[in-house]
Amino acid sequence: MAMTADHQKKPDPQLVEPAIRSIDVLSSGWAEQHEEHRYGTWKPPLLWALTSRSWVKLPLSYFLIDHRDGQVLFDTGLDPAIATDPNYISQWIGRFLLRRIFRLHISDDDRLDSKLERLGVDPKDIRTAVISHLHFDHIGGLAHIPQAKLLVSEREWAQLSGPHPEREWILREHIDIPGAQWQPFPYQPTDDPLLEEFEGFHDVAGDGSMLLLPTPGHTPGSLSMLIRQHGWKPILLAGDVTYEARLLDQGTLPGIGDAKTLKETYAKIRRLREHLPGLVVVPSHDFAATDMIADATH
Numbered sequence: 478m479a480m481t482a483d484h485q486k487k488p489d490p491q492l493v494e495p496a497i498r499s500i501d502v503l504s505s506g507w508a509e510q511h512e513e514h515r516y517g518t519w520k521p522p523l524l525w526a527l528t529s530r531s532w533v534k535l536p537l538s539y540f541l542i543d544h545r546d547g548q549v550l551f552d553t554g555l556d557p558a559i560a561t562d563p564n565y566i567s568q569w570i571g572r573f574l575l576r577r578i579f580r581l582h583i584s585d586d587d588r589l590d591s592k593l594e595r596l597g598v599d600p601k602d603i604r605t606a607v608i609s610h611l612h613f614d615h616i617g618g619l620a621h622i623p624q625a626k627l628l629v630s631e632r633e634w635a636q637l638s639g640p641h642p643e644r645e646w647i648l649r650e651h652i653d654i655p656g657a658q659w660q661p662f663p664y665q666p667t668d669d670p671l672l673e674e675f676e677g678f679h680d681v682a683g684d685g686s687m688l689l690l691p692t693p694g695h696t697p698g699s700l701s702m703l704i705r706q707h708g709w710k711p712i713l714l715a716g717d718v719t720y721e722a723r724l725l726d727q728g729t730l731p732g733i734g735d736a737k738t739l740k741e742t743y744a745k746i747r748r749l750r751e752h753l754p755g756l757v758v759v760p761s762h763d764f765a766a767t768d769m770i771a772d773a774t775h
């Protein structure tokens with residue numbers, strides 16, 4: 478009898494609702510970038526942008542996380558208007574350089590609202606969007622989710638008030654849009670040994686399931702999201718820290734960003750993986766993203 482009573486006190490794991498039910502990988506279509514951009518080079522960015530003739534494909538991915546408190550996006554993809562509206566980028570130099578660093582293969586179907594509706598999700602149900610960094614290929618869906626809280630690091634947000642953010646591919650007119658509920662946040666310090674490498678963290682839902690960590694280098698305020706869910710492998714949505722998970726393992730730096738800071742961030746992520754064996758690092762522009770998420774969540 479005593480054994481039965483003890484047994485009954487323990488919650489049935491099948492009945493405990495998980496914090497996160499699923500993660501979907503969404504796509505804004507695909508693009509091409511120069512080999513030097515993706516895999517690095519000794520050449521400075523302007524030189525390879527103007528002279529390179531080698532193009533490699535990249536996916537344009539972002540992520541939908543079904544959390545029990547509401548739907549969360551990690552980035553919002555690209556606005557297809559960039560491919561059809563000649564004035565999407567207001568500065569001529571930006572329009573000129575865009576054609577030299579990207580060939581875009583996106584259609585109107587690749588809009589955030591269409592992608593969500595295809596998954597059966599009403600854009601109005603997005604409660605929070607975490608923005609890994611403010612580059613145009615991560616903020617393109619903001620207009621479809623005016624009700625969502627938009628989380629960005631304070632360091633990244635500070636770039637908007639710099640003299641020429643558009644020179645860093647930060648298009649103020651598509652970021653600081655009327656009604657957008659931006660909430661730049663400071664990181665909270667921690668003495669958790671798991672996070673000792675990082676300057677702090679931000680807990681999105683307050684339950685430890687989605688922790689934002691500073692992973693600068695691609696941009697000064699870039700962040701990654703550490704997802705932990707019982708029964709899954711730990712996942713790090715890494716934004717553009719690297720373009721492919723294997724490049725992080727190899728220590729191969731891309732052709733843009735701050736090389737010294739990126740190297741430090743690579744080392745921090747490797748240390749995190751020592752603490753969390755099996756950590757699956759998922760960059761936004763890695764063709765394996767969908768397979769990696771499927772592998773980690775089964």
Ligand SMILES: [Zn+2]
Binds near residue numbers: 614615
């Ligand atoms: Zn990107």
